[in-house]
Amino acid sequence: MWYNVDGDSMDRIIFHIDVNNAFLSWSAIDLLINGFKEDIRNYDAVIGGDESRRAGIVLAKSMGAKKKGIITGETLYSARKKCPGLKVYPPNYYVYQTKSNSLFTLLSKYTPDIEIFSIDECFIDYGKVKKLYGDELIFANKLKDEIQEKLGFTVNIGLGNNKLCAKMASDFLKPNMIHTLFNDEIKDKMWSLPIEELFGIGKKTSTKLRGLNINTIGDLANADFDKLAPYFKNQTIKMINAANGKDGSPVISEQVESKGISNSTTLDHDLKTSEEIYKVLHVIADNLCTALREQHRYACVVVVILKDRYFKSYSHQMKLNNGTNITSEVFGISKKLLDEMWNLEPIRLVGIRLDNLVKEVNYQMSLFESNEDRTKVSKLDKTVDDLKIKYGHNVIGNAYLKDDNIIKKY
């Protein structure tokens, strides 16, 4: 997390650029390109998950839907109750990635100092290029308009002396707006906001804070450290700094490799037998290992994640002596982990996370295995990967999984 006070300084100028209703805007543009007559941004519309797979939640909403009180993350069922005429469209992640890339490409004309924060958000260290482009507000306005003109969607841009303030600023009033939250504006513009608006303060923490009669960001900014410390331990100082708009974390433009990758799926019905769960684990293990092999990376930790019908989640993990990206190995470990952890309660979600990723393995054979076997399975994976590259990801799968209805949903 980036509330790091060291390095915070007045003379930095940071932009936070945030696409307005990203998924919905991007889907709207894509639909228009494909001959759709209406712009779904002008309806009461949402991008939503697949209800038949029990993934029916709101991922993004139009301004109209927002006005009806629909919030991101709520069930489509509940959203429809608020807005009976609601239109629901499925997400298209391929389109989103393309639009996202087009935004970052446009921005990189101006500066290499861009930190990609998520698919629809980034930070720019404007201080470093100010002498090239001049006044930050004038530039921000031009940039905002250029994005709308060339890419067809709107953004909010927040300006501050650090990333935290820039991010808070871009969130003020939407859409298509520019806001500043410089150090001398923190009291006036941020302290009156309710505590849950502060970045990093979620539901659990805000409930606890309100219980301590801390209701606004200003209350937290001026809170007594010793009073809060027993409740929030090491987080206390970070929270108080954040409420004071202090953050020294740098804009990091190099793409850092992820520390782990995961894949999980909510099933369309609860699974009740190991055999059913194994099949899902196998597909997931293959997805993840294929991705790792593409990146030439290896996992040293395998985690199996389950959610039961009450939405309670469980995990079980194993650290490996040797990193692996071999599907059959990860699948084998996952099965073992499942067998150890599963209490036979019906399962709603199955996932695997591969962690502690490394670039190379110095493979050390255990006493009883032969390196030949390992080379063989590795080669098999490679052959499958090559076929996938040549003919597409769906042409080949494990025969074990063929014609299985779990896979169709996947």
Added chain:
DNA sequence: TCTGGGGTCCTAGGACCC
């Protein structure tokens, strides 16, 4: 008809070693 999927970071407790 409650509640996606992919991440990061933190905490607490246990094992183990010195």
Added chain:
DNA sequence: TCTGGGGTCCTAGGACCC
């Protein structure tokens, strides 16, 4: 027979973000 800390590594779970 009972009793120490300190440090590190590992695991499970939680909180938060988009």
